[in-house]
Amino acid sequence: MKKIEVSELTENFFETISKEWMLVCAGDANRYNMMTASWGGIGWLWNKPVAFVFIRPERYTFEFTENNDFMTLSFLGKSPKAREVYNLCGSKSGRDIDKTLESGLTPYPLEDGKCVTFEQARLALACRKLYADNLAPEAFLDPSLNERWYGKQGGYHKMYIVEITGAWINVHHSINGLK
Template structure:
């Protein structure tokens, strides 16, 4: 397998609508001592505050949120379709209960002390620049709360994290 290499951001070409909504990603954060990751399909990339940025959304109850809140960096790793079952697993199992990396067979690697998933195709390594809690008061459309925050997810709102893309790695 080819090793990850730094990749120039101006050469990056991908469709964020299919890459996020259909293919998903694993958000990873932590340290050499302890790391956690979770599947996500909400987020995006763009330019904010004069920086190339990625933004992600993490629910309050997710274990990975603790790692992002307590750290300076997070990564977004994207995969081939053959890893879809691993992505499903990372989306439904909590790292509080088990070591998802050991169970899945996916492995964590580090680039400049930022954790990412080694089996991916490309990785956005991000320095956290903002954490914006989303509350019910932010919804201009009341259907959002009904559709996304009812039932078992009642009041389990997201925090939007913005991260400056410090580096991109690709195979």
């Protein structure tokens, strides 16, 4: 993987996050978990390049996010094989299976092992937590969003604002190399 300046990113993240999806991976090179996400964003806040990520407390990745300062956002591409990996990581829990083994992904440590992406990622963003807060029912200005996405089951996401500390592109990207 080749490190690039964050300012060199040319992604349309509206399209990338909503249509391609991403893996949110938290933990360090020794112990981590990842999950699929299709909500979030990239922007500029506090004079820093940032991302905002939403994770439900029920997710196994939530524990890793809470207990570590770094996370990665990894983008695998739009191939059918990438979609299989996203579907697996979004529907199975790391409590029950080894997602790395099951998906065929190969871990690739970033930021001196403080976070992990995967060799198969076409783009990876290393991120450091800056701020976190829980979504709350009383804070919805449009109650229909609360009703639609949370209803009576709760499970309100926690929002993390993270500084993008580094960006890597895979000049030899090939998701087809997955098992």
